[in-house]
Amino acid sequence: MSAGAALVVEATPRLIGHLAVPGDKSISHRAVLIGAICDGETRITGFGRSADTEATIAAVRALGIEVYEHGADTLRVFGKGLRGLTVPGRPIDCANAGTLVRLIAGLLAGQDGNTFELTGDESLSRRPMERIAEPLRRMGATVETTDGHLPLRIEGGALHGIDYALPVASAQVKSAVLLAGLYADGESTVVEPAPTRDHTERMLAAAGAPITTRPTSVTVRRAERLSLGETEVPGDFSSAAPFVVAATLVPGSELHVHGVNLNPRRTGLLDILERMGANVTVYNRRPIGDEPGGDLEIHSAPLVATTVTTAEVPRAIDELPLFALAAACARGTSVLRGAKELRAKESDRIDATVDALRAIGVRAQGRDDGFAVTGVPARPRGGRIASRGDHRLAMLAAVAGLASRDGVRIEGADVVDVSFPGFFEMLEELRRTSAVEQPDRY
Structure with missing residues (x-):
């Protein structure tokens, strides 16, 4: 992709497979x-x-x-x-x-x-x-x-x-x-x-x-x-998070993410998703370098709304746009409070996240220190999302494309290289293997 390149992420019927994300x-x-x-x-x-x-x-x-x-x-x-x-x-x-x-x-x-x-x-x-x-x-x-x-x-x-x-x-x-x-x-x-x-x-x-x-x-x-x-660097939880949310939202999914950093000060998103009803299991826990690590098994699951409070924000700061997308597909109204820090990131992530959700047909409202999202337990329609030069917004848009009905066109998709070069290639490989593989049965 060239600078400012656009990319379309089509809807997928399911996500099945195994992957490992780059180092933290x-x-x-x-x-x-x-x-x-x-x-x-x-x-x-x-x-x-x-x-x-x-x-x-x-x-x-x-x-x-x-x-x-x-x-x-x-x-x-x-x-x-x-x-x-x-x-x-x-x-x-x-x-x-x-x-x-x-x-x-x-x-x-x-x-x-x-x-x-x-x-x-x-x-x-x-x-x-x-x-x-x-x-x-x-x-x-x-x-x-x-x-x-x-x-x-x-x-x-x-x-x-x-x-x-x-x-x-x-x-x-x-x-x-x-x-x-x-x-x-x-x-x-x-x-x-x-x-x-x-x-x-x-x-x-x-x-x-x-x-x-x-x-x-x-x-x-x-x-x-x-x-x-x-020193050994474990897989980046923030890079794993888009796949965790995608597999949660896309029906029929079963995904394994291996060798991920599970430092409890980084994994607030897992606690939030668990409250919402997500089906995420941690297994094979082990030290990776100086950090706690392990593997994740994610199955799709229906979600319900929740509220994220100020105390939870630091442990999930980079994943809060993905929480908003999960909230868009949950039953009820989810609220984020105490996250004014999002306005001082690569973009104003409160406004950018709200605009991204509205662009794909989701009811969302920005607040000074967060947002409110009224979810519907169904696939959003899809549409066009601008990354605004923010790698987290580009990855949010990609997950939205997978979970949508009509796909999402991402403007400025190449900005993901800031944190995750090869993200879209990994996404496409997962889509390809998901089309032929069957879920693991234990």
Whole structure:
């Protein structure tokens, strides 16, 4: 597909088969960034290759780190220690990667006496950056934003620890403070209003950082050296989620997704779907790298409406557009509350999700911090959905096409490459095999 390309996803009678999704994007970012400040080699297997994670590889290379690539999903990162990053001769381009720009800012804040500039594409440049600049300034770094956005200039300084209560639940802001805390005198503690993904804490602990985790807070102290050695990246739950919802909505489906990250701080969608009556079973639970993992078995099932509350939002933030689509096919009116953060993503995901549902004949209403969707237990009619440059909206549109009566035309479908290159190819292969395979019987 060319830039801005349109793609039609036709309705399918059923989805049957087995698949494995690419490595977790959030963990892949962290493995490269933390590997860069480790002593010696870090070997990463299961790396989730995407436009976003490619930007992270390019960023650490710009900082003087050697990264060798072996095939699609194995990397060797040759770290230069906590203070071995070098100043590039040009700004570091973070492309569209929000995780990259916010996490790397924490590392650069600790490079005492050096100045760095971070830039990004048009979409990333619209996203708020004061949320990381403010705590890093409190720690002693000099951080300048451009009216609260990119470009962002960081001058590393002699940092000191802080106690920081997150104004909004954000794993990215939490991680920025924790990474800066590796360089700070004293202790740095982040208190969360609600639990967010803890991939940074898990990986820092595996690398030997002095870190203490609690249910609602985490503390890190200055580190002398880190060593990660080897790390395996599990399959990305956010990449598995479109297939989970599709198999739930398309009648007669039976789908198995293997090797998925099942970190409970990431799998809020499974809890929401269970309340709605979905038939999803977790089996073969096992550690994958430093994370809990396992396999999913999904059967189609009729759904009923539910309400998603503020406390649930951080554990399902990337999957909330898919929840809206599930709600469109459920009996009754579903409501999302406390998700104003969706308005600060690659698109305004509240308005974009509501518009997408209306475009395929669903009754949906946006609210300041969420939406309400009145569902009908039947296939939506289909239609045309614009991705608005947002990979999550493009995948929502694809699932809507599978579950619709008449298919969905997706404008700007190629934006899925930001997080999941090969998504549409995997979708088409699943459609093809579903046409000939029979469900497994146990």
